[in-house]
Amino acid sequence: MNKSLAGLPDRATIAGWQAYMNQLGPRLTGTAAHQRFIEFLREQITAIGYQVETDRHYFQKWEAEQANLHLLAADGTEQEIRVASIYPYSGMTSSQGIEGELVYCGKGKGSYKHARGKIAVVEVAVWPLPTTLLMKQRAVFPDDAKLSFFLQNPVLQSFLGVPDLKKAKEAGALAVIGIWRNISTANARDQYLPFGNDYQGLPGVWVDREAREALLEGISKKKRARLTLSASLQEQAASETIYAVVPGKTDKEVILVNTHTDGPNGIEENGGLGMLAMMHFLRNQAEKPERTMLFVFVTGHFQLEQFGLNHRQATSRWLRDHPELWEGKEGHALAVAGLTLEHLGCMEWSDNRDKTDFLPTGRIAPELVYTANKELAALYLQALQGRKKVRTVLLRPRNRIYFGEGQPLFQEGIPTVSLIPGPDYLCTAPDHAEADKIDGELMYEQIETFAKLMMELDKTSVDKIGKVEPESFGIW
Secondary structure, eight states: OOOOOTTBBOHHHHHHHHHHHHHHOOOOOSSHHHHHHHHOOOOOOHHHHHEEEEEEEEEEEEEEEEEEEEOTTTTSSSEOOOOOOTTTTOOOOTTTEEEEEEEEETTTOOOOOTTTTEEEEEEEEOOEHHHHOOOOOHHHSSSTTTOOOOOHHHHHHHHHOOHHHHHHHHHSEEEEEEEEEEOOOOHHHEEEEEEEOOOSSSEEEEEOOHHHHHHHHHHHHHHHHEEEEEEEEEEEEEEEEEEEOOOEEEEEEEEEEEEEEBSSSSSSTTTHHHHHHHHHHHHTSSSOSSSEEEEEEEOGGGGHHHSSSSSTTTTHHHHHGGGGGTTTOTOOOOEEEEEEOOOOTTEEEEOOOOOOOOEEEEEEEOOEEESSSSHHHHHHHHTTTOSSOOOEEEEEEEBBOSSSSSHHHTTTTTTTTEEEOOOOTTTTTTTTTTTBOOOHHHHHHHHHHHHHHHHHHTTSSSHOOOOOOOOOOOOO
């Protein structure tokens, strides 16, 4: 493999891009900060000489401002309960808030038969899940990079069972309070979960384990609570997917590189910065690549119910809208491979044993990489050579689970390699962008790996790239 990477932007340049993105704060779908990031990418791509195309989409946008929760005693005193985060796309109240008696509504998704006219409280425990249920391991590098037997992650739990606000609304509840259990207070703070759902029409907030006792006592004493959640709702908000073509010696075959641009912190999603670096790299080469390179930066990952097709990832919409650029039918270009970059530079943080603190482990977060077949797995392992920071686990899609924006490519039969680390803090939305959890050198090495892989795929025949293998089903 050609290991020469002359032409990549230097580390300081990429670190500057990351710092700019961090200072924007959460870039949730269609917000002003998200649009500024899209404009930054558009300006950067245009400056290096490539034409940027735009798909403009319209959707219903909910944007939260702040939330406050108080327990109300019969004597008129109030006890403030700290809100860990606001339930995304939940609802809103007036400036005076809403008041109602607290009622316990079970665990997980909740049961709301006694919630009419009351504020529902639901407990959500983040339980360990067998890793093999979610992921089929292909290979690891180095040998000690194996996944743990269990995964315990609030992001995973958000897919399995969190308060069902639409059912609570149907039952007549005034609002829902979710209590995170089995994770630390610091881990629970600022979690933007569940992400991707559409507008629920009912105010909802999350609290941490430290608030649990006060709320359960309030329920036992039939106390009332007041929740104030200020937010806005816009029916026809706009957001943009942008994409650019890097011409190759042939336009009959393309390599499709994609990510999403919306996200709540500096990890989720900085894949676009890696793609920008790869475009600089291509511009600085003496010759065109053999194949055309297609770079797609989609919007809507954090509003999948509105942007994804049939509950798929947001790239599914772009693929539907632009078959001429990838599907290979009726004279259309054929995507011979797909590369997806997400969550660059993740370091590992985890709760301590008794769940009282959330701390760095000093290790790289497992570098999870889906590969659509054994041939691509071998090419990725080859591209890793020379890395100083590496903890890679290659995966085969399993049980209809393929995390991230590589999923639609795989489902359309495009041989994929998708980087998708999943730390506990992946979906937090703090003001500081989780900047202390991003390792710039790791990020740079991951970009180098994908630049190497892109160039190797460019000169690899379709037969040697291979076809998409069927996903794995099972537990072991």
